[in-house]
Amino acid sequence: MNPEDLERLVTLRMPFGKYEGTLIADLPGPYLAWFAREGFPDGQIGRLLALMHEIDHNGLGGLLDPLRQRP
Template identity: 75%
Template sequence: MNPEDLLKLVTHTMPFGKHKGVVLADLPGNYLNWFAREGFPKGEIGRLLALMQEIDHNGLSGLLKPLRPGR
């Protein structure tokens, strides 16, 4: 993981699907867990979704709060 990946989680939006346009850090845990079960997409988006799922699963989402734009 790159430190820049954490910033991407709070600035990049989901590019497709049910939650298109939602910031990756704001995706619901059940959606992230679905990807964990079914398989993450290839490429950067899959890597970021896997990272977000791990953060969410371990209850560490609050660590992203200081990185959010406007803080």
Template identity: 80%
Template sequence: MNPQDLDKLVTRTMPFGKYAGRLLADLPGPYLHWFAREGFPDGELGRLLALMHHIDHNGLKPLLDPLRGPR
């Protein structure tokens, strides 16, 4: 993991699906778990979703709070 990835989680939005337009950091746990079961997309999006799943699964979402806010 690189620190820029954490910033991407609070600034990038989901580009497709049921939660299109929602920040990656705000995706619900069951949705992330579904990807973990079914397979993450290829490329950067899949890597970021896997990281967000790891963060959510381990109860670390509050660590992203200081990264949120006006840019």
């Protein structure tokens, strides 16, 4: 994991699918779990979705709160 990836989770929006336009950090757990079962897409978006799944699955979403509060 790259430290900048945490920042990306709270700034980048889902580019496709049911939750298009939603911040990656705000994607629901069941949606992230679906990707974990079916396979994450290639590239940056897949890496970020996998990271967010791990954060969500382990109940660590609060770690992103300070990043959300940055100007």
